[in-house]
Every structure is written in C-alpha cells, then in structure tokens.
Amino acid sequence: MSERHRAKQADHLVRKGLKFSQLRLLTALRDFEQIGAAARHTGMTQPAASRLLSQLEEMVGVPLYTRHMRGISLTEAGTLLASQAASALHGFDLVQERIGQMAVGTRGSVRMGAVTGPSLKILLPAVREARAAYPDIDLSVLIDTSDKLSEALLDRDLDFYIGRIPTESDARAFRIETIGLEPVALLVRFDHPLTRRQNIALKDCLEYDWVTQPPGGLLRRTHEEYLLKHGLELPRRVVGTTSILFTLALVRETDAIAPMARAVADLFIEHGALASRLGRIPLAQDMRVASYGLVTRAGDPLGPAAERLFEIVQTAVKPDMRKVL
DSSP states (O other): OHHHHHHHTHHHHHHHTTOOOHHHHHHHHHHOOOOHHHHHHHTHHHHHHHHHHHHHHHTSSSOOEEETTEEEEEEEHHHHHHHHHHHHHHHHHHHHHHHHEEEETTEEEEEEHHHHHHIIIIIHHHHHHHHOOOTTTEEEEEHHHHHHHHHHTTTSSSSSEEEEOOOSGGGGGGGEEEEEEEEEEEEEETTTTGGGOOOOOOGGGGGGGGGOOOOTTTTHHHHHHHHHHOOOOSSSEEEOOHHHHHHHHHHEEEBBEEEEEEHHIIIIIITTTTGGGGEEOOTTTOOOEEEEEEEETTTOOOOHHHHHHHHHHHHHHHHHHHHHH
C-alpha cells in the first residue's frame, strides 16, 4: 500500500466532516448510557445529540449503539470508536496543558553554555536547582571557549551562556550582565617538589614544565601577561592542550604546573577522585582572567523556559561571589 493511500485512509473520517463535538458526545454516551444525559454533559439538546450521532453513524457506515428500555448500549464498533475518541481527546488535553506550561516556562527546552570555571562555580548548582524546580524542562549544557559559545549563541544554538564577548566580535550583537573576574590557581600534584620547599617565589615555578592552553588562549594570555608584568620570563617548556582531563593526568604524573580556573582546581582538589593527588601552589593568588558574565543576544528576549533558567543562574551568582570573582 502506498504512503499516499495510507494517508487518505488515515484522515477518512476527518474528510467526511468528523467533529470534535461528535467525539465528546460518543465518549459521554459510553459513560452515561443515555442520550439525554450525554447531551446534557456535553452542553447540547437531546435532538442535536441524536442528529450528531446519526451523522456519525452515516460516516462510519455501521450502527454505533442500540436502544433498550434502560437507555442505550454501544455496539462493538461504537465501543472501539468511543475508546479511540477518548484517547484522542485526552491527547489534545495534554497538548493544551503542555502548551500552557511552555507559555509560563515550566516546560520546554533550554540550551545553556559556559566556560569551564563558571560552569562549575555557577552553572552546576543552578542546573541542580532547575532539575528540582522544573523537571519537565529539557536542559542541555555546552562547555567551551567564549569564542565557540558566542558563535553558538548568534547561530541560535544557545539561549544564553556564561563567558565573555570575544574581542573580535561586534559587541552590539550581545547583551552582557557582568559577574566579575575569574581567579586562577597554579595546580600541581600534592607531592610536587615546590610544595616541600619554603619561601618559594613565582620565578621558582619557571624551572618546571607548564601545561596550559595553546598559544592565543585567554587563560594562557592571562598568565603570560601576569608573568611579564612581574618582570619574569615566560616558561621555556610548555605543553599546550585544550583538554582538562589530559591536563589533570599530566599534572598528577609529572612535576608540571597547570594554571587553571580556581573553581576547577578546587573541585578536583576538594571533591574529586584525584583529591589525594593534587594541590595548589600558594603563589600568584591575585591572578585573574578578564571579566565574564551572563551573555544573551541583544534585542532578542528569552523564551519563558529560558527566562526561568536565566533567573536561577542570576540567583546563583551570589553577592559574595561577585566580590571574589
């Protein structure tokens, strides 16, 4: 059977003039077993109900009910059609309910993004709260650089992100609610030689390999500018990578030093499976990456569900965090 023929069969009753009032009436007739009671339940007169039922029987080509002294009984065909009618009506009720939920923001899809540090410090608790408050909202989270996140936002693949507006982008295309600066930590393995020395200085770190972003990355530019500002040379031996997993593995297995967002470093030191193998060197504690914030498209309001999540993220940015970051 061709797809076209099946499609014609599928809407056969609709093309014959099937009405929702007939479906509601038939389901009521199944429940009350009296035409008068079914008519009152659906808000119509008994003659109008009888006329609709007669039209429905003419459409399907078989009797849908039989009369008896106490009322009516549905035939096998009537029972089948009433069951399908009830299912269809229930389905439309669910659709209406879900559309209403989407309109007020309790259902829908939200696509968020974040650079690595804020994804752990801010977005993680916000997602946890959102899952509890709005379980019917589908969430997706993209963790990447601000360059990639800004492209995804402008392509409408994201509703909003936590990060920065790239310097080469047209800032007029964005709206940003600034959160603050992002602290940087120097991550090492817990028994690194520098952790056993007293009175260490930042220049002592240059004796070791560094593992950081490839050239041009924001974090790499930040620690390079910091070193130069303090009159130091740049590390001579550098491993460039965008992988946090590889960075952690290299730090754990060697004497390499990794500049990393403090929120990420703290997570793995205090809560991660690698907690017993990692630590921070107490140097350059005033090192900060440039300000970041909540970024949306300029002149493009968020949808209801995205607005709900945006408000949760705003709340997660506590006043004390704004002072620290």
